Amino acid sequence: MRGRRPSPVVALAYAIDVERLTKRYGDLLAVNDISFHVRTGEVFGFLGPNGAGKTTTVEIIETIRTPTSGHVSVLGMDVATRKRDIVPRIGVLPQGFSSFDRITVRETIQYYARLFGCRKPDIDGLIDLANLKDKGQEQFKNLSGGLKQRLGIAIALVNDPEVVFLDEPTTGLDPRARREVWEVLLSLKRHGKTVFLTTHYMEEAELLADTVAIISNGTIVAMGSSHELIERNANYLVLTLKTIDGAPFDLIKRMGFEPVQDDHKTVKVRVEQPDDIQRILSTLKEAGASSLSVDVRKPNLEAVFLKLTGETLREGPVEEVPG
Amino acid sequence: MSLRIIAANLVVSIRTFSREKSTMFFTIAFPIILILVFGTIFLNQDNVSFGLHVQDLDQTHSSAQLVTGLEFDGKIRITAVDPAINAMQYAKGKKVDLVLVIPSGYERALARRLGLVGGIPNAAFRDPNASVTVMYISDPSASSTSTKIQILKAGFALVNQGMSGQPPFIKAAETSTLTKAYRFIEFFVPGIIAMSVMTSSLSGAVTMNAELRQTGVIRKLSTTPITRTEWILSNILYQFILAVMSTMAILAVSYAVFSVRLKIDGWLFVFIVLEVFAFGGIGMILTRVANEAESAAAAANFIMFPMMFLSGSFFPLELMPGFLQTIARILPLYYVNEGLRAAMVLADNHAAVRDAAMIGAFATVVFIVGIKTTRWEEAA
Numbered sequence: 001m002r003g004r005r006p007s008p009v010v011a012l013a014y015a016i017d018v019e020r021l022t023k024r025y026g027d028l029l030a031v032n033d034i035s036f037h038v039r040t041g042e043v044f045g046f047l048g049p050n051g052a053g054k055t056t057t058v059e060i061i062e063t064i065r066t067p068t069s070g071h072v073s074v075l076g077m078d079v080a081t082r083k084r085d086i087v088p089r090i091g092v093l094p095q096g097f098s099s100f101d102r103i104t105v106r107e108t109i110q111y112y113a114r115l116f117g118c119r120k121p122d123i124d125g126l127i128d129l130a131n132l133k134d135k136g137q138e139q140f141k142n143l144s145g146g147l148k149q150r151l152g153i154a155i156a157l158v159n160d161p162e163v164v165f166l167d168e169p170t171t172g173l174d175p176r177a178r179r180e181v182w183e184v185l186l187s188l189k190r191h192g193k194t195v196f197l198t199t200h201y202m203e204e205a206e207l208l209a210d211t212v213a214i215i216s217n218g219t220i221v222a223m224g225s226s227h228e229l230i231e232r233n234a235n236y237l238v239l240t241l242k243t244i245d246g247a248p249f250d251l252i253k254r255m256g257f258e259p260v261q262d263d264h265k266t267v268k269v270r271v272e273q274p275d276d277i278q279r280i281l282s283t284l285k286e287a288g289a290s291s292l293s294v295d296v297r298k299p300n301l302e303a304v305f306l307k308l309t310g311e312t313l314r315e316g317p318v319e320e321v322p323g
Numbered sequence: 324m325s326l327r328i329i330a331a332n333l334v335v336s337i338r339t340f341s342r343e344k345s346t347m348f349f350t351i352a353f354p355i356i357l358i359l360v361f362g363t364i365f366l367n368q369d370n371v372s373f374g375l376h377v378q379d380l381d382q383t384h385s386s387a388q389l390v391t392g393l394e395f396d397g398k399i400r401i402t403a404v405d406p407a408i409n410a411m412q413y414a415k416g417k418k419v420d421l422v423l424v425i426p427s428g429y430e431r432a433l434a435r436r437l438g439l440v441g442g443i444p445n446a447a448f449r450d451p452n453a454s455v456t457v458m459y460i461s462d463p464s465a466s467s468t469s470t471k472i473q474i475l476k477a478g479f480a481l482v483n484q485g486m487s488g489q490p491p492f493i494k495a496a497e498t499s500t501l502t503k504a505y506r507f508i509e510f511f512v513p514g515i516i517a518m519s520v521m522t523s524s525l526s527g528a529v530t531m532n533a534e535l536r537q538t539g540v541i542r543k544l545s546t547t548p549i550t551r552t553e554w555i556l557s558n559i560l561y562q563f564i565l566a567v568m569s570t571m572a573i574l575a576v577s578y579a580v581f582s583v584r585l586k587i588d589g590w591l592f593v594f595i596v597l598e599v600f601a602f603g604g605i606g607m608i609l610t611r612v613a614n615e616a617e618s619a620a621a622a623a624n625f626i627m628f629p630m631m632f633l634s635g636s637f638f639p640l641e642l643m644p645g646f647l648q649t650i651a652r653i654l655p656l657y658y659v660n661e662g663l664r665a666a667m668v669l670a671d672n673h674a675a676v677r678d679a680a681m682i683g684a685f686a687t688v689v690f691i692v693g694i695k696t697t698r699w700e701e702a703a
Contacts (some may be wrong), residue, residue, distance in 0.1 A: 062546050063546075064542070064545045064546060084548075087546065087547065087548055088548055090546070092543070092546035094539060094542045094543050094546065095539075096539050097539060097543060098538040098539040098540055098543070099540060099543070100335055100339060100540065101339070102338065102339040102342040102343060103335055103338060103339065107335075107338065111331055111334070111335055112547065114327060114328065114330075114331035115328055115331060115544075115547045115548055115549050116547060116548060117325075117327060117548070139342070152543075155543075
């Protein structure tokens with residue numbers, strides 16, 4: 001199968017190429033004319049809230065959904081016409097991965113290896129990579145959520161794919177299980193695989209992705225490394241002071257900044273230059289206004305997302321930045 | 324089409340089956356239990372006997388002879404009622420459905436009718452008007468009462484006719500349309516085979532389509548080289564293996580416990596294959612119509628249970644009212660039941676061909692529609 005068409009000998013610059021992709025479900029415009037590339041060997045983070053069009057986009061690239069219009073190619077092959085050639089060369093962890101309840105971890109990996117026709121699947125290697133060493137004989141239904149996801153990742157790698165798609169690999173996991181999945185993903189990254197990661201956790205994208213695309217309502221609103229995105233869209237610092245009285249708030253305000261203060265006498269102020277921090281702190285010191293703690297932070301992708309879309313990535317409180 | 328992929332699926336299915344106790348129970352144990360229960364209930368249907376309570380008020384040699392005659396070679400078990408007690412109260416008190424009372428004076432009346440003088444019949448003394456009246460004290464609501472009265476009336480008619488001294492005019496002879504005698508259990512076994520193949524194919528199709536889709540297994544499979552055709556074929560093959568297993572279990576128990584005599588040949592194989600395709604096809608269509616796994620399983624039960632009773636799996640259709648018999652003729656399971664009985668019990672090849680053609684045509688249509696309606700890639 002693989003040898004039938006000549007595959008490119010020279011590595012392609014782009015593992016995935018999406019041009020003006022649109023997907024409609026009746027009246028609903030799920031994906032609205034998006035274009036982007038994924039470079040070979042990079043981890044591409046597709047970041048957006050639920051319902052933004054992430055899964056629709058990734059399923060079109062994985063060849064299991066058809067686009068309404070636009071052009072998508074994977075490893076230089078058009079998804080509309082080369083499904084049979086693409087499938088053996090990609091690995092997929094679908095959203096909400098599940099497998100046969102009564103089949104053990106080892107048997108499940110064996111099964112998928114057979115589907116792909118792998119002659120000598122490195123089952124032990126995959127079990128090691130996914131950190132499932134003691135779980136080989138465990139049936140799928142007895143695995144915890146984190147173990148199921150790690151098995152899903154091992155299966156996504158069973159055919160030694162050139163591109164790996166991971167659709168929300170840590171959704172629904174507790175923080176510890178999430179960190180354990182991240183360990184696996186980091187070792188994947190070290191192996192130099194091209195990874196397409198969709199997520200609505202900005203820490204995940206920041207930690208793992210070389211390039212991040214932010215998608216909202218079916219449109220890509222920003223793309224670049226997380227550093228670039230933050231520089232471009234949230235190039236400021238946030239100074240947080242825990243105070244014992246209102247003095248620092250008034251002093252900072254008189255300096256021309258716009259601080260905000262909450263009930264617990266925590267003062268936050270957004271500054272453009274690192275020098276401003278120095279100025280504020282020395283002014284406070286000179287005036288004898290004491291503070292219990294001082295914290296300076298750069299905004300994260302969450303703040304970038306909030307600025308660009310006016311939406312939060314997930315429910316719950318977000319570190320809101322005045323400005 | 325890849326045999327490697329089909330084999331991989333079979334391995335997963337068979338492993339799941341061997342680890343899933345409830346599937347094992349419904350595939351193997353349930354039909355065996357049905358065979359044992361129904362087989363035992365109807366085991367003695369061919370030599371049923373009735374109980375009859377008789378009060379002999381005459382207490383003579385002749386009346387005793389009559390009572391013995393009423394046993395009809397064991398068809399009726401006689402219980403004697405004490406002549407000193409009131410038969411009506413006896414019947415009520417003991418909740419007896421029928422008491423036959425032979426009046427006193429039975430022997431005297433018999434002697435006058437036959438013209439017996441010193442025990443020797445003499446035509447000159449014969450009194451043709453001498454008669455006796457026996458009494459049935461009966462509870463008409465009991466189901467076997469009328470059957471027993473019919474048997475008794477037929478017996479008395481024979482006695483009366485014999486006394487007239489003339490040979491009977493209408494005589495009867497009986498020839499069976501069957502080449503060999505059969506028993507109820509032999510009719511029942513093919514019905515149970517058809518039923519268990521139906522339930523396992525239908526619920527298997529529901530599992531493969533609805534449950535695995537709902538849990539997302541199919542979505543994962545659609546990103547691998549397995550095709551929809553390979554997936555459906557491996558499931559059909561697995562259903563066929565299950566069908567063969569439960570058929571063998573049913574036959575083994577039927578032979579071991581009830582010593583059935585059935586003809587087992589290629590027809591059994593043909594009907595099982597056609598039935599697996601027919602009900603696998605129905606299952607695939609059902610799961611497309613009812614999208615959630617639970618409603619699909621409910622819809623499958625809604626189809627299976629009426630079909631079991633209406634298509635003659637458990638009892639002969641002749642016992643049902645005419646319109647239900649008409650309904651049975653549009654049910655696919657009816658043709659499997661009839662076909663299997665034609666092949667296994669009656670050795671009637673013509674009927675088997677006809678029934679196989681019916682179920683084969685049905686299976687072809689629903690299976691093709693089933694394949695067309697099974698979604699593999701995500702919708703649209």
